[in-house]
Amino acid sequence: MSGSMAFLLWIKGPMFNIALAIFAIGLFARFAEIFLLGRKPNYAEPRAGEWLPGFKTMFTRSIADPGTFQRASFNVVVGWVWHLGFLIALLLFVPHVELMKGLFGIVWPALPNPVVDLITAITLIALVATLVHRLTHPVKQRISTFDDYLVWTVVFLVVLTGYLAYHRLVNPYPIALGMHILMAEIFLIILPFTKLTHIFTAFIARWYNGAAFGRKGVAS
Amino acid sequence: MSGLDPISVIIESNVSCAGMPQDCGNALPILHEIRHALERLISTGEETRIDLNAMPFGPGDLDCLKALLGTGEVHATVEAMGLTLIQETAIPGVWLVDYQNSDARRLTLQIEIASVPEILRPQPLDLAEAINTLDGRLTQSASNRHHSS
């Protein structure tokens, strides 16, 4: 049986398992790669502990300092907008909440669809803005790699296909939904092997950063 | 005595699914469609029929629509392949045409925006035969009279 429904069922069935497996294997391989390297012992007399400053920085680094905000306001604002938008759409859209419930058995409240819809539209615009910025800002131009454009494309398509599916702008619907889930699966598959790992490792990096500064008595 | 009687039934809520979950949600777009059809009827004389069977009505939507349209002066019945009930609404030119089968079950319900609903008018082919029919009857009547005199 071929056709849109078969496509959707394959995407929701075997392909989802494959994606989840690659995601989990890749991500935990990366965790092992990081943590097993360890750190050399530090003999210098500390000014303060590492744990607390480390944990603090895991959160505080999400907020830019006033100077950076001033110098890179576009980066900071647009970055915030699309990260928040993406997270809200991912975690607070009813079908996604149901997905988590189905997968992990945990439920949390969702946002009304029109709210998520608006946020998704804003996220899409913000994502386009980040691409334009990447293509035009001299620093971003210089440091961008294939990886950056690949990740942008996948992230954008995940949101875009979700938006199209929600608005039923692609027919038949199983194709629309299937494309969205497929993009999400590609997102999961490339996550451990691209800069998308920062979703998880940024918190590890921030901890190390906060711990190193904290040890020297600087709140980072 | 029925064996089911001892089972007590508790009605938890009087809100039925047919309650008013929305304010005539799907009836309103039809009113707009009727308005456009009326404009066309007035300006060009073009008639419009809307099949209400094809509407995604929720519970109560149809009653809501009927109530909004109201009841006019004309009420007519056509007997052909069962009854067809024609009701003028309170909006001149807007008719409710209820096609029923011989068991008085509804086949389809239409709103017709026209001066006179199509089914009330003589059908063109029938009309073409009208004079012949009348002539036939005159001849018949004449011969009857002839015979009776």
Added chain:
Amino acid sequence: MSELTLERGLAAFRAEIDAPIAAFFSSCVHCGICAQSCPFYLETGDPKYTPILKLEPLRLVWEGEFTLWGRIKRTLGLQQKVTDEMLAEWEELLYDSCSMCGRCSLVCPVGNDLAYMIRKSREGMVQAGHAPEGLIAASVRAIQTGSPMGLQWKTLAVQIKHVEDSTSLTVPVDKTGVDYLVLLSSMEIINFPEYLEAITKIFDHAGVTWTLSTQCFEATNAGIQIGNKDIAAQLVERVVAAAEKLKVPNVISPECGHAYTAIRWEGPNLIGRPYPFRVFHIIEVLDTLRASGRLQTEGMESDRLSLHDPCNLARKSGVIQQQRNLMALVADNFVDLKEHGKFQWCCGAGGGVSSNERAEPLKLAAFKRKKAQIEEVAPERMVTMCATCRTQLEEGMEEFNMNIPVVGLTEMIADHLVEKEARS
């Protein structure tokens, strides 16, 4: 005879990679915000000075050898290799255009400690033979003569004589069992001899027992600046040996930024064991004396003063409030620069840039950030506590005809000490 080669460089990169580095490279999203915190990028506008880009050689080694995907790519021949040419190109990026001020480490949204990685990258650069001549020369001189500037004890002895003559106090040398071993920097001895006089006066005033060591007077560490453990460790060992010999419980690092971080934070790890003594920056010591009421001052500076926080002292060592406490003691009209403390801007000369003659134009360019900051609050004088920063501020402001004198905080405190007779 052995020589420095690419292979040794790659091995050094490899040996430096640890969990934080893996976490940092895993997290970089190429947002480019680090560039907005780098005076070298901001003042030249050249995107090649983006901090994260300076780490590309280290990143390639990490990716190719320390990640699953990198290993797969290497097997397929898709992984870019670090070449000698690449390192030659990166020499300018890792040395000339980086003062290791650590500002990028503090603003990176994903928390990458870029300065930490620059320091580690330099290990590989030295082993690969791609360190700047100026820094190599300084390292060689430091090892061979005990001073990166080739300064010898006899020069210092002349200074000591001057100080003793003008203060009628004794400068203690090679005294055992005192509270503090005082270290100096060659630059101070040559450019700012007032410093030695100031601490002599202050310690006498506060009743602190201290000494210099003929065995080791130099606090600076060219090995840290060039980025080589072997050189750095030898220089630290000299300090440790001198302190151990004189049995002092405390060592004071002078008004020099990198000397302090070198001996305070890196030193024990370079020699692989904790010290039998504690290390303080002179400003920390002065503030402790102030807090315990052992500094009696009189009179106030009435002109508009502002403060330059040395990166190594403030952002990289958490000494931020101390200098402000001391300023409050002697200055009426103190105004902080807008971004100060841990968010201060580098003068542009740190991290070995000032020892690297080739980097002179970049050093001056980076200073423009500091210049703008100073102009913003328009002080009549600048105060600082690092000889390198002070030299850079003086030279920079002279270049731009700014006519704002720079003073060392320690001297300023010494100037306001209540005379002994008056006290008693």
Added chain:
Amino acid sequence: MIDRKTPNKTLGESLRDHGLSRRGFLKFCAATASMMALPPGMVPVIAAALEQARRPSVIWLSFQECTGCTESLTRSHAPALEDLILNLISLDYHHTLQAAAGDAAEDARLQAMEANTGQYLVIVDGSIPGPDSNPGFSTVAGRSNYEILMETVEHAAAVIAVGTCAAFGGLPQASPNPTGAMSVMDLVKDKPVINVSGCPPIPMVITGVLAHYLTFGRLPELDAYHRPLAFYGQSIHDRCYRRPFYDKGKFAETFDDEGAKLGWCLYRLGCKGPSTYNACATMRWNGGVSWPIESGHPCLGCSEPSFWDAGSFYQPLSVPLTATSGDLLTAAVGGAVVGAGVATLANKQIKTAVANRQPVTVEELEEKL
């Protein structure tokens, strides 16, 4: 012997023979248009076409099925119209409905085929054990379903697959598909196939498709699954009266919560309306009385392929079919092991690098000056 040849009279003529007046004919056309889900504006076209159309021979084949589709049709609520339509065809073979039995019944089929070769319609309900399956899984008069289907279809004008079993394999094809069940579309490649899916299909849709064929003498416009667009062109979700609740984000979360009582959207209870294409939301069931969602139950998606294997009826559409958190955990552990391998290799390299480390000497540095 009964003449099984298609009569020469047009439909218009035979309707008038039934005593239908011109107003009656107009009404018939209006009702037909409504049934075909065509706009009332099409009535004149339908009338003109019906005047010309001829009464076809129909052979109804039942294979691996439950007779639900026939039940749906014959118990449909507005029998007069369906009757009329059915009277306008010549139903020459239908297990459940025909009076003849045994050889006589099979003869009727063969005669109809012969007399109307190339012009008769074949209606199939039920799926067929494929050519590679044991033919004994389902037989009629000792012959396999497959054989009968292929023989009957060979000279047909078109095939209408009624019900999800005939259209897509349905329940018999559900995993693990013990009989190797296949759909009509899987087997018949050289004839037009119309799928009227649903378990069962809405009776009006079955007659509507027949009416369309009768009226226009050709197949209606079809979607990618060979379903008539007029009925299957829009999803349940798009025409659902509860859609505004979905759009507002108001959902029933259990079958007896306040949301369920207020008639809110059933998405979270597993409604497959968004991915299901059928006319339930407009034509409804039981003569327009109600339909599953109006009765408070989520759509099962019965008119879509593989609906039995598309996950639980009560799991929302967004939930993956088989992946579990356990799988995720297993993969994570596997990943940790792989990563540990990479890290061990890397650590070994670091150790080697550290062990073989040559300290930088002043002499080496001086070389560079």
